[in-house]
Amino acid sequence: MQLPIVVGVDGSAGSLRALDWAAAEAARSQHPLRIVHASLWERYEGMRPTFDTERPAEQVLAEHLVASAQERAQLLDADLDVVADVQPEDPVKALVHESHEAAMVVLGSRGRGRIAGMLLGSVSLALANRSHCPVVVIPAMAPSSQPKPGRVVVGIGDAERPTAAARFALAQAISRHGELIAVRAWRCPAHETADHPLLSGSPASAHRQRAEEHLDDVLTVLDRTGSEAAVHRSVEQGPVHQILIEAATGAELLVVGTRGAGRHHGLRLGPVNHSVLHYAPCPVAVVPDTR
Template sequence: MQLPIVVGVDGSEGSLRALDWAAAEAARSGLPLRVVHASLWEHYEGMRPTFDTDRPAEQVLAEHLVASAQERVQRLHSDVRVVAGVQPEDPVDVLVRESHEATLVVLGSRGRGRVAGMLLGSVSLALAGRAHCPVVVTPAAAPDAPPRPGRVVVGIGDAPGPSAAARFALAQAVSRHGELIAVRAWRCPAHETADHPLLVGSPAAAHREKAEEHLEDVLAVLERSGPGADVHRSVVQGPVHQVLIEEADGAEILVVGAHRSGGHRGPRLGPVDHSVLHYASCPVAVVPHTH
C-alpha cells in the first residue's frame, strides 16, 4: 500500500508554499496526497464570521479552504491523486495521528497573521518532535535563488552507524537523481592544548581527523546499504546548527535526525533541530530515529 504525503494547510502564504512543495513531491514520487485542515486553528485566530447555515462558521471556512487547496493541486499536477479532509481537533494531535499512516507530513513554518504565525511555528515544532514519520517544514519565505536540482544535505551525528536520517537522505538523493552532501561538524574544546595527554600534535588537527574518520566509517556502511548516489563529504569546524544552515544554502532539502528530549508536555526537539527549522533557507526534513 502506498502511504500518502500529508500536508497541513490553513490558507496562509506559508501553507500554500507547503502545499505546492508537497504536491510537487507527490508528483515526483508517484504518491497520493492528503490535504488536512485542523479547524481549531481558526479558533486560535479569533475568526468567527457568521453565515446563514446550520453548520459552524469554522467548518464552512475549513471546507472551502481544503476544497480550494485540492483544486490548486489538481491544477498544478493533474496526475496527482489528492483527497482532502477537515478535522475539528487540535492540529498537533491530528497530524501526529496522520503520521502513523503517512510517508511524509509537510507543514509551513508560519501561518496566517502574527498570532497564527506563532501558533503554526509551535505546531511545526511540536509535530516534528512527536511524529512517527519524517516531517518536512518549508521555510516562511522563498529562497533568493532557485535551489541546485537534486542537492540533498544531511547532518551526520555521533552514532557509530548510519542513522534513519542518513538513510532517508540517501533515498531522497537517489530518487531525485541528485547528490548527497554528508556533513560532519566538529569543534575543538577551548581548554585543550597541544600537551593534552590524549592528543598528538595540534588538537584541532586531531579533532578534524577523528571527524573525518567517523564520517568515512558511517558512509562506508551507508553506501553498501542500498542504491548508490553521488555522495560528497563535508567536514567543517563550527557549531552543528550553524554548519548545517550554511551547507544547506542552495539545497533542495536538509535532513536531520529528530533529537528528542522528554518534558511534561511530551517529547521536544533538541537545539540543533530547533535552529535549523527556524533559520534554514530550504525545506527541512526531521526524521525520527525509529523510521
C-alpha cells in the same frame, strides 16, 4: 500500497507554499497526497441546538479551504491522487495521528498564529517534536537563488551507525537523481592543548582527523547498493547549526535527525534542530530516531 504524503493547510500563505511543495513531491515520488485541515470549531458548534439547520460559517469556510487546496494541487498535476479532509481536532494532535500512516508530513513554518512575525509557528515546532514519520517544514520565504537540482544535505552526528535521518536523506537524493552532501561538524575545546594525553600533534588536527574517520565509517556502513546518487563528504570546524545552515544554501532539502524520545515523550528536539528549523534557507526534514 503507498503511504500518503500529508500536508496541513490553514489558508495562510505559508500553508500554500507547503501544499505546492507537497504536491510536487507526491507527483515526483508517485505517492498519494492527503490534504488535512484541522480545527476545533466543530466541538463548540456541536453545542448548537439540534433544530438549527444552518451550517456554521466555520464549517463552510473549512470545506471551501480544503476544496480549494485540492483543486490547486490537481492543477499542478492532473494525474495526482489527492484526497482532502476536515478534522474537528486540535491541529497538532490531528497531524501527529496522521503521522502514524504517512510517508511524511509537510507544513509551512508559520500559519495563522497570533504572532504573525514569529519565525516558526507552534504547530510546526510541536509536530516536529512528536511526529512518528519525517516532518518537512517549508520556509516562509523562497530562497534568493534557485537551488541545485537534486542536492540534499544531511547532518551526521555522533552515532556510530547510519541513523534514520541519514537513510532518509540518501533515499531522497537517489529519488531526485541528485547528490547527497554528508556534513560532519567538529570543534576543538579551548582547554585542550598539544600535551593532552589523548592527542598527538595539533589538537585541532587530531579533532579534524577523528571527525573525518567517523564520517567515513558511517558512510561506509550506509547502504548505497544500486545508488546513482553521488555522496560528498564535508568536514567543517564550527557550531553544528551554523555549519548546517551554511551547507543548506543552494540545497533542495536539509535533513536532520532527533536525539531520541527517551523516557520523556516530546523532548526530542535539541538546539541544533531548533536553529535549522528557524533559519535554514531551504525546506528542512526532521526525521525521528527509529533505532
